[in-house]
Amino acid sequence: MRRRRCIPVINDITEGFAAEELEYAVFDESLFTSIWKSPERLSNETDFHLLLTALSREIAAENYQEPLLILKFMKKTAIGQDEVINRIFTSLLKQILRDETRKKLDPHVVLDFLDAGDKLFLDSETSKKAYAILKLYFLCRNRKSKLECFSCGCVQKYFIELYKDGTRLHEALNCLIKSKLSDSPTIIERLFNAMTVISAIEYFEYYIELLGELQNCSVIDKTDEKPPSRLIQLLGLLCETRLEDIPRACSKLISLLEPVNEKEQKKKFSILETVLKSKLLPRIFDNLMANPLAKLDLNRNSVQKYVEIIVNEKYLYALEASVLFAPLQLLNRIFLEFDAFAKSWPIIKNRLELVTIDAPQASILLIYVLSLIYRNEAILLGEFDLYLEKQFPGASVVGKRIIIIFFDIMKLLGAEKPKIHSYFKENRTKTKLLMNSELELAVEYLRDFSDYELNWFLQQRADEDFQFLLETAKNLQAPVNSDGFWRNSLEKFDENSIIFIENQLKIMATRIDRKGLALRIQQISQKMMQKSGKIEEKTAIFIKFPQILLEIADFSILPPNSSNLLFSTLILGFSAFYDGNEAQFNDLFRQFLSKTIPNSTCTSPMEIIEEICEKIRIKSNFRHLPDISFLKPNPDTIITQISEIFDTKIAKNDERIVEICSILLEKLAPQLQAFGDRGKTPFCQIVNIIVDKYVKNSVEPVNFQLFREVCERAVDGFAMMTEQWNFLFLSAKILTILNLTRREAGLFAVLMRKINKNEILLTKLRGKKEFVQLEGSLEL
DSSP, rough: OOOOOOOOOOOOGGGGGOOOOOSSOOOOOGSSSSGGGGGGGSSSHHHHHHHHHHHHHHHHTTTTTHHEEEHHHHHHHHHSOHHHHHHHHHHHHHHHHHHHHHHHOHHHHHHHHHHHHHHTTSSSSSSSHHHHHHHHHHHHHHHHSSSSSSSHHHHHHHHHHHSSSSHHHHHHHHHHHHTTTSSSSSHHHHHHHOOOOOOOHOOOHHHHHOOOOOHHHHOOOOSOOOOHHHHHHHHHHHHHSSSHHHHHHHHHHHHSOOOOOOTTTOOOOOHHHHHHHIIIIIHHHHHHHHOTTTTOOOOOHHHHHHHHHHHOOOSSSSSSHHHTTHHHHHHHHHHHHHHHHHHHHHHOOOOOOTOOOTTTHHHHHHHHHHHHHHHHHHHHHHHHHHHHHTTTTTTTTHHHHHHHHHHHHHHHHTTTTTHHHHHHHOOOOHHHHHSOOHHHHHHTTGGGGGGGHHHHHHHOOOOOHHHHHHHHHHTOOOOOOOOOHHHHHHHHOSSHHHHHHHHHHHHHTTTTTTHHHHHHHHHHHHHOOOSOHHHHHHHHHHHHHHHHHHHHOOOOGOOTTTHHHHHHHHHHHHHHHHHHHHHHHHHHHHHHHHHHHHTTOOHHHHHHHHHHHHHTTTTTOOOTTGGGGGGGOOOOOOOHHHHHHHHOOOOHHHHHHHHHHHHHHHHHHHHHHHSSTTOOOHHHHHHHIIIIIITOOOSOOSSSHHHHHHHHHHHHTTTTTTTOOOOOHHHHHHHHHHHHHTTTHHHHHHHHHHTTTTTHHHHHHTHHHHHHHHHHHHHH
């Protein structure tokens, strides 16, 4: 006898299956007793056993099709012998199932017998439900071995027939998933249990794949009204899988669901609400809390990743991680289509409140809840916020860090939804908690404090705590924007303060934060101009501050007045702190020169000051050249500071200061006079330093060369006088210099020649009797 060929798989069931080949063919009748031709003889027990033995022998010899054909023939022709024929069939089926436990048979053999038993040979021993269970088992096992649902048209046909008998299929599926082979003979159940075990999740996944295949071949119409009911059935089956398989089952179910148009109105489905509340949500949350893999590595660097998970459902690429979030994805998909979230929230909230933040699975449960709130009812973030606030006091430091990370996640979610943004703008729960938390935790988030919060925080901590804060803040890689913190740092101005200031200025320069740089440079400048402070601190800031700014590669990002401020700082530092720090100041002046006048060959600080003042005088167009406003009058003007340094009577400082003042007067006298030449204007202060504090006190100068240069430069500056200048002030200073230098004939003559170059000045001076006498002494 030849074997029946498989029928091909069809892609559209509406076309119908191809006709099967004839089941009957010529076979060797000598193999079988003739009893099968005379079914009435089966009432004789001997004949019954003769036929059963013959058929069983062929089954043992792996001739399966002919015994089945004989039984089918007898079933059609015999009258009144149904029960006996059914008994023979059941015996052969048990034999095949026993063989199956020892060796893997061709699935067609088993499925052919099961299909025949289901349709033709039912008896009181084996119910239709038992046949459906066995069919589904072997269909699923065929899928596992062949790696496809429909390995041939025969398998496809068997399942479609079973699917169309919907009740039996669902009952069979339930039994297999629950591992309960009900309504089956004990021996069949025992044989079934001896076969290869298929897990509940494998049945569920197989069924989902089958439904997808049935959609593809038009057995299931995607546009019909059954999907909600089918979803309920699938959710019921999903909840019957083992707890540890829930994520995997959810992942499989998602693959079957059709996309939903978010703009469509949500459907109401009361049964679904019940299933969610009584089955699905409890099972999902039970799985999360029992799953040892349901742990998230939450840290500050992962905040954006979890925002992506919540906002865009961009789950991690690793299969294990995506399966871990599958239940969340399924819930969000259900709530997108059905109006069921409001009724589900009490269950979700209750589960949330039962979990402490230090529980191993707390993080993923919170991600689930936060995602559900964000995608369904953002207003409930207030309750989530309240939960975190209540958990914070009793949490461990690790738990508190997790809470803070969730606040960071929620803050970023506010960028997507205005409701969330406004809530967190009004309720700064995170910083309220941090301000009263452990110091070590609070300092990690200093950058998130507002100016008010940071100042309040600093005021609540003792001085030793502030030192700890500064120790941490000095290495922050984000800008600290609190004026209060900056003021405290500058007030301390120790090694940590300097590191903090340097780091912060570099960060602002990297971010091209011109506004921030301007503000902080101004604060530092004010600190430098303070009269109080230890000499070591002031020396450090006058060296370190210019170093920080000069190391910024792109000088153009600094505030417009930075060149003026730097020049003033260098002059002031050079005046007061040069001795013992020569190398540092020489290097700073050269760096500054390279930024302002790139091609200059000057090397010493004094030469550089003179070169820059000359370029200011002729208004050179170098981009970063200082301008005259660096000498502009203000309470803390550089000239006032220099004058006060001069008063300390340190000889080397005084010489540098008077030389600097003479250069400024020689090069920039008209510009200085434009600021005013009365009172304590820079012009008057410079002249007073030169004349009143230096020349008058140098009757017998120690350094005559310096004395000569200072006098010559001063008179060069005076010789630029115009009608607008304060002649009364100027004439007094000129006469003082001339009177004190008349003993040095060469120097006196040089000074008089310089005065003679300015007709206005000369004419006015000749109106002074004292000058005329001095002029006459020169002629003598």
